[in-house]
Structures are given as structure tokens and as C-alpha cells.
Amino acid sequence: MNTEMKEYQAEILSGKEFSAAIKEEVAEAVSKLKEAGVEPCLVVVRVGADPASEVYVRSKVKTAEELGIRSEHRHLPEDTPQEDLLAIVDELNAREDVDGILVQLPLPKHINETEVLERLDPLKDVDGFHPVNAGRLAQGHEALVPCTPAGIIDMLKRKGIEMKGANAVVVGRSNIVGKPMALLLLQEHATVTICHSRTRDLADVCSRADILVAAVGVTGIIREEHIKPGAVVVDVGMNSITDAETARDFFGDDELEKRLTTIERRGSTLVGDVNAKAAKSKAGYFTPVPGGVGLLTVAMLMKNTVKAARLRRKV
Ligand code: GUN
Numbered sequence: 001m002n003t004e005m006k007e008y009q010a011e012i013l014s015g016k017e018f019s020a021a022i023k024e025e026v027a028e029a030v031s032k033l034k035e036a037g038v039e040p041c042l043v044v045v046r047v048g049a050d051p052a053s054e055v056y057v058r059s060k061v062k063t064a065e066e067l068g069i070r071s072e073h074r075h076l077p078e079d080t081p082q083e084d085l086l087a088i089v090d091e092l093n094a095r096e097d098v099d100g101i102l103v104q105l106p107l108p109k110h111i112n113e114t115e116v117l118e119r120l121d122p123l124k125d126v127d128g129f130h131p132v133n134a135g136r137l138a139q140g141h142e143a144l145v146p147c148t149p150a151g152i153i154d155m156l157k158r159k160g161i162e163m164k165g166a167n168a169v170v171v172g173r174s175n176i177v178g179k180p181m182a183l184l185l186l187q188e189h190a191t192v193t194i195c196h197s198r199t200r201d202l203a204d205v206c207s208r209a210d211i212l213v214a215a216v217g218v219t220g221i222i223r224e225e226h227i228k229p230g231a232v233v234v235d236v237g238m239n240s241i242t243d244a245e246t247a248r249d250f251f252g253d254d255e256l257e258k259r260l261t262t263i264e265r266r267g268s269t270l271v272g273d274v275n276a277k278a279a280k281s282k283a284g285y286f287t288p289v290p291g292g293v294g295l296l297t298v299a300m301l302m303k304n305t306v307k308a309a310r311l312r313r314k315v
Contacts, residue, residue, distance in 0.1 A: 008283060008284055009280070009281070010233070010283040010286040011286070012280075013159065013287045015155075015292045015294060015296050016295055018151075018155045018295075018296055019151075019295040022151070023066070023299050026069075026303050027066075030068040030069055030306060033306065033315065034068065038309055039070055039097070040100075040305055040306055040308075041069070041070040041072070041309075042069055042071045042072075042100040042101075042102065042301075042305045043073075043092050043100070043101050043102070044057050044061060044071065044072070044102045045076065045088065045089075045092075045103045046073065047076045047077075047078065047080050047085065047103075047111065048076075048107075049078060053104045053105075053106070057104055059298055060301060063299070063302060067302050069305055069306075078108050079108075080108075082110070082111050082115070082116075085103075086115070086119055089101065089103070089119045099124060099308045099309035099312060099313075100124055100126035100301075100309075101120055101125065101126065102126055102301070103116055103117065105176075118130060122144070123308060123312045124308055125144050125308075126301060126305050126308050127304075128150075133145070134179075142311075144304050144307065144308060145180060145304070147296075147297045147304060148176065148181075148215075148236060148296070148300070149180045149181035149184050150300045151296030151297055151300040152181065152213065152234055152236075153185070153188065155296060156232070161211070161232055161285070163211065164189040165189060166190045166210040167193070167209050167210045167211070168191065168192045168210065168212075168213070169193045169195060169205055169206050169211070170185070170192065170213045171195045171196070171212070171214045171215065171216050171221070172194075172214070172236070173194055173196045177215040177236050178194060178196075178216075179194075181213055185211070185213075196216075202221075202226065203223075203225045206222065206227070207227065207228050209228055209231055211232045212227065212231055212233050213234045214234070214235050214236060214237055215236035215237065216237065216273055217239060218237070219239040219271060220246075220249070220271065220272075220274065221273050221274075222235075223275045224278040229284075230283070230284035231283050231285075233279045233283040233287070234287050235272035235274040235279070235286070237271070237289060238270065238289065239271050239272065239273070240268040240269065240270055240271065241269055241271050242263060242268045243263070244260055247260055247269065250275055250276055250277060252276075252280060252281070254280070255276070270289060272289030272292075276288065276289075
């Protein structure tokens with residue numbers, strides 16, 4: 001037996017803990033802004049009745065209120081014409097009291113998402129989805145940066161995880177997570193590889209990652225053979241599973257019972273792109289689903305709202 005072989009028991013990175021720290025700092029920044037006569041304001045626009053969006057938007061509005069950020073929720077009917085949505089964006093762009101505008105995605109099929117996102121004033125684009133912000137991020141300039149990847153960097157820094165020179169692998173190339181994540185890791189001087197559905201031998205590439213970020217939306221695509229012993233594994237996936245057999249493959253004794261009960265009661269349980277059992281036994285650090293990066297996203301949205309208020313109002 002190889003006596004040098006180390007049994008890893010991943011440290012769980014709790015989104016709750018990191019988001020609480022970010023929110024505390026934001027609340028303090030908000031009170032300073034208020035003392036200077038600035039009341040930051042976030043407007044969330046939601047179109048239609050997507051149930052997941054409803055949950056996310058409620059959480060965003062509630063968190064804003066908790067931190068002293070004024071918020072408005074514009075809920076528009078599913079059949080809202082493109083022109084009406086664009087007119088609302090124009091109105092919010094023009095309003096002096098509005099610092100952040102967030103158009104919740106996905107939008108209904110008849111709406112051209114790109115046209116809507118490009119209509120936002122880049123200075124109020126707290127999601128960081130506008131091409132001006134994406135371009136500024138790519139060129140390493142001050143920008144509003146997408147919340148999930150920005151939250152992940154913030155968490156890694158708080159944890160003291162060395163990114164400089166590290167091999168970082170990002171699985172997924174979306175504009176919301178994969179691409180900005182790769183650019184932010186590059187900014188931190190990591191050696192970055194982006195993988196996607198056409199990547200040859202995903203396990204071979206991933207298994208060399210000191211930092212592995214999974215953001216593809218494929219249940220359990222990252223397994224034991226994808227994980228370098230001791231790696232930092234960040235799971236951005238949000239998938240649900242409905243059967244006991246998948247749950248048994250996914251979870252060890254520490255949480256299987258709880259998950260099976262959830263499936264029995266609610267018909268499904270939330271999982272990520274990473275097989276939790278494999279990550280917990282082989283990684284050095286692991287962000288669970290739920291309770292991992294999802295919470296960071298909302299906290300960073302608040303941080304971006306304060307940043308947008310400062311940038312636009314020059315305070
Ligand atoms: N839908 C899922 N994630 C997000 C997000 O980060 N921002 C917006 N606007 N919509 C989303």
C-alpha cells in the first residue's frame with residue numbers, strides 16, 4: 001500500500017457563511033452612502049410566471065430590504081410585447097433615483113433577450129451582462145461583473161486559496177458564469193482552461209485542476225475521476241433529481257437518508273453538476289448544492305448595486 005496516499009475529507013465551503021460576511025459589509029457601505037445623502041435603489045423586472053424566477057426575485061428583493069437598499073419589483077405579464085419591455089428599460093435608465101436594473105432571465109420565448117440586455121444603461125447593469133461590461137471585464141478594466149463568478153472569486157479570496165499560478169478548469173462557457181469565471185480567474189493569474197460539451201476527454205483535463213468550477217447544468221457530470229486529490233471543487237449546477245437510485249449514487253451515508261426523505265416528500269431534491277460523494281471524499285474544498293454558491297450570487301448582487309450607485313453618482 002502506498003503510505004503517501006492521503007485520504008481527503010473535503011472542507012465544505014458554506015455559502016451561508018460567506019454571503020453573511022458580504023452582506024454585513026454591504027449593509028455598512030449602504031449606511032455610509034445614506035449618510036452622504038445617497039439612497040441606493042435596485043429595480044428587478046420579471047416577465048411571466050417562471051416558478052424558479054419567482055423564488056429568485058423574491059430572495060433578491062428581500063435581501064435588498066434587509067441591507068437597507070430600496071427595491072422595486074416590476075412584474076409584467078407573460079405576453080408583454082418586446083417594445084413595452086424596452087420602454088420600461090428606457091424609463092428605468094432615465095430615472096435618476098435608480099442605481100441598478102436587473103431583468104430576470106429567462107425571458108418568454110417571444111422576447112429577444114439580447115436586445116433587452118443591450119438596452120440597459122451599462123452603469124446600471126448590476127448583472128454585468130451588457131456587452132460593455134463583458135468587454136471591460138475581458139480587457140481587465142473596472143466593470144460590473146456577473147454576480148455568481150464574482151462571488152466565487154470573493155469566496156476563494158476570503159478562504160485564502162491561492163489562485164496565482166494554479167491550474168483552474170472551468171466546465172461550461174455561458175455568458176452568465178463560464179466565460180466571466182474564466183476571465184476573473186485569469187485576472188487572478190491562474191492558468192485557465194475552459195471545457196464544454198465538445199471537449200475531448202473531460203476527465204483528463206479536469207483531473208489536473210487545482211481549482212475546478214462546474215457550470216454546465218448536467219447532473220453529476222463531475223465524478224471521482226475528474227477530481228484531483230485535494231482540489232477546490234466549486235459546483236454551480238442547479239439540477240433536480242427525482243429517483244432514489246440517482247440519490248444513492250450521488251450521496252454518501254452522511255446525507256443520503258435526508259435526500260431520500262426530501263424526494264419522498266417533495267418529489268425531487270436539488271443537486272449540482274458534481275457528484276457530492278466523490279467530491280467530499282476526494283476534494284480539499286467543496287461547495288455543496290444547495291447551500292453553496294447560490295447564496296453568494298444574491299449577496300454579490302447587493303454589492304454590485306452599491307458599486308453601481310458609487311460609479312454613477314461618483315461618490
Ligand atoms: N436567471 C438565473 N440566474 C440569473 C442571474 O444571475 N441574473 C438574472 N438576471 N437572471 C438569472
